[in-house]
Amino acid sequence: MTKWPKLSAALLIIALLITACSRNAGEELGNGNNGQKASTDPVTLKIVMPGDRPADMDKVIAEIENRIKGTLNVKLDVIFSSWSDIHQKTQIMLTSGEPVDLMFEAPWMHLDSMASAGYYEPLEELLDEYGKNIVAARPQQMWDANKINGQVLAIPLGNSFYKPTTYYIRKDLREKLDLPPMQSYDDIISFARKVQQQFPDITPMTPQTQIPMSEVHFRLAQGTDVMMTPMLTDFILYRAPNSPIIRNMLDDPSPVIWSAIENARKLYQDKIINPDVMAIKDPDNWVTTHPTAVYLATDFGLKADLAKKLLSNLPGSDLESYTLFEPTPGKNSSTFKQWNFMTVPKSSKNKKEAIQFLDWANASQENYDLLAYGIKGVNWEDTGDRQYRMLTPDKYPWFPYDWIWNPKFDRLDASQEPSAIELNRFIMNADNFTVDVLTGFNFNTSAVQNELSQFYALENQYLLPIYNGAVDLDTYWKEFSEKAGPAIKKIQEEGQKQIDDFLNK
């Protein structure tokens, strides 16, 4: 029989491969932990952030290491994890105490709970000593507003103080209907209704299933009558503008919110809202391939590539943007809360170097540009007036929000409409906004974890369909009140207590 020689040969090959491979892997990673042994050895900073590794990442890292050579003795080990997995990956890294030097965090990940549980290094002293430029690149309002339990536990990454919202309107249809450009929400709805009559093949309006993009949510977020609370990203708990009193829709309903909910139901029943609104997973793609008259986006202005794609897919079509936002200084208030953060986990062995590296990156326009846009002339070009144009979006896409974003050095995309650039400039300036009374407050979730988890589980099931009008309002609202009522009440009470404590200090 020939089995034995074959088998032993196979085993031998495996054994060889094992030794070869483990050696390779070991060598590549060998410089990870022994950074502090001798001062001449460079420290390798392990940086974890979301996204897909850009093709030119290695070139940019080489350039960074080249530029910092004289001042800082660090190497970068940048680890990308996909947007859908970063959440779990960072959580397991933190809870198992793996040494990571810089880690991306966000309120929509687990910033509050992990920070409250003590996984992140308090940064005041480190920033004082090694991070002067990090501090200087962000306005004071931003620092004050993004403390967690009174401490700086995360470096805010952001360039604005307001979440922009825009309606995309099919310009070609509007012109065919002989309508003037949009002036108000009512204009948009009457446009959608006319589209429905005249062009039955076109979906009048496509909101989304995610939380800030549902019909009700999107509409209310643009108004100035009611505001969300820091407890939930939902209008089920609400407050009057600049008020510290938390109200509960279930026992103290706001007429503004209720009418928006009823309006959504009506729009859905009249088939203005896409009947499959709850099932569309990729609305961005939807708008360019399925004829839709009105579409929502969290941006100012049109994205050039989106419009281009629409044009090539639906010949003769055209988009325009309309926002309800009014750029009058002082008219809008802001809590200056940011959406993305960089943290230094307690488990890091190179905290000083981590902050020093970020400090270097935040120190000058050139350094910022390198991290944010890649190599000048290769990946992007300077179009003047603090704007940029991407040359190779496939090789080094735009991702400053991952690690560096700040309003001091950020450039604006030159391919936007001029009006959008103006609006974006406006929201980058902290002084254009009234300071909200709850600025600097953050909700400590530890006392209401059970209630929050119960609410989150019910939110998708009831509130999102309600907010898009997709279900019968009476039965769903009643069922939701019964199931989630007690949890929401408890969150409200705990939130109010914490706010009162915060204001009394």
Added chain:
Amino acid sequence: MLNAIKQIGTSDKLIITAVYVIVTSFALFSFIPFWLVIVNSFASESELGLHGFSLLPSKWSLDAYRYLLTGNQIYYSYGVTLFVTIVGTVLAVLITAMFAYVLAHPKIRYKNQLAFFTYFTILFGTGLVGFYIVISMWLGLKDSIWSMILPSLINPFYTFILVSFFRTLPFEIYESAVMDGAGDYRIFFRIMWPISVPAIATISLFYAIFYWNDWWLALLFVDNYKLQPLQLMIRQLISNLNILSYIQGSPGSYGGGLPNQGVRLATVCLTIGPIVFLYPYIQRYFVKGLTIGSVKG
């Protein structure tokens, strides 16, 4: 008597026709959607969006593949996946077969205890935290290619499938082989293994597919992008297409011009690659097994 044979003939004919009809329709039911995926991955994005899936698109485009195949990552990833699949499958099949053989052997008195010991792992998952700490901290397998191979060397499901096959082995041969002075290893590899080829082929196929498709272990334990397997790489590319739902704030070119749907379809083509040829290859052993199987009895 003649009449009876005739009857058998007609009923058999009826059955065989039914068999062909049903098998053909199930094959088409399986294949048509698959065909739609493959052929539409070559369709242009606008065609796909406006007219949906078509049996034969009228406008063709390679954009999706161009997007997926830029850069070197795909080559690293293919290499890693191939290595993990080949080494993992060979080791896993060997270890699982030996283990299952013991579980099925009539001479082993603690079969049941061993079986429960194995089955228990199906019921009780390892728990993420413990699993992570053991592999990355205690065993130090973080960023090692072995972290993608070792934890899956025994799959309790496949083990039991193999056990149920081994239970039908002709263990009478065992006694006579022992009389002839053959050792247990010799009996297993020389006698039992060859007559179990259909079962072992099945398990090899399953392990190969399992290793090929796995991204979970890599997600947990592999940070070094050069060691990223294909499935994890694809996962990252795809989730990047949805990036808009995560970022709030300033505009920028997030890549909205990408062939969104096409890329997703094209990933099926790319990831299915070599593994799809494994199945027809394995099929040979089913026929072969039939002839060897007649030895027993």
Added chain:
Amino acid sequence: MVFREIMRNRVLYSLAVPGLLVLIIFFYLPMFGHVIAFKNYNYFDGIWGSPWTGLDNFKFFFGGSDWLRVTFNTLFLNALFIAFGLVISVILAIFLNEIRQAVFKRVAQSMAFLPFFVSWMVVSMMLFSLLNTSDGLINRSLKELGLDAVSWYSMPHYWPAILTIISVWKTAGYQAVIYLAAITSISPEYYESAQIDGATRLQRIRHITMPLLRPTIIVLTLLAIGRIFYGDFGMIFGLVGDNGVLYETTDVIDTYAYRALRQLGNFGMSSSIGLYQSVLGLVTICVFNLIVRKIDKESSIF
């Protein structure tokens, strides 16, 4: 006594050693992590040092209003998948075995296997183009027949059926491989002697193939039952996603826990869910295994 038994068959037992090692290191060793289901775990105190919290981590789930419903959905959907998957893959395997035309058999077998490789994300895309209200294939056909369009994505009661069809489509070909392999190891002599006795094909299937397949069917079903309380997260999340309208019939324990916990980052709470599923599975499988032992001792798994 144990020692003597092992020593007597030490060579035989040694065959199992590598497998046992893998089980112990990669399956049993990490199980200590389950203890955090009863703890308020944080890294700094370590797994043993973190404070005990009793059953607090279970409260979010059992304190909610939906734990019974999601448990039922998990059980119900999995039972559908197991039952239909079993019947169809066994039929497929038997029929494929009846086919003598080698090329046809091979091609059909390969085709049935292919859907296994299509990711849930792509399945979800195709499903949407099939079912969507405005221009989905089914609704277009309905309209052509003069019927009203059905808005599938807001009708939860259709979804157990839809999910079952998809599950069968995706896995029947894969499962059939196991049964085919089992059938091929049936000795052809049985069939030959049956043929001499003048048995029809149907009789041969009923009296030879089916009984000899029974142990394999039982083992595979017992294996599946052990995980009947674990929902297929990839499938449900991929196909239903954020569409809350469908949760009434499609929300399973795993998707519920995912939604509830994703923003809290509390491993203690998620471990408690895993423990709940494991204990339910343990009870179920012991009962089923006992029944199988009573009826057919050879086929039980332990």
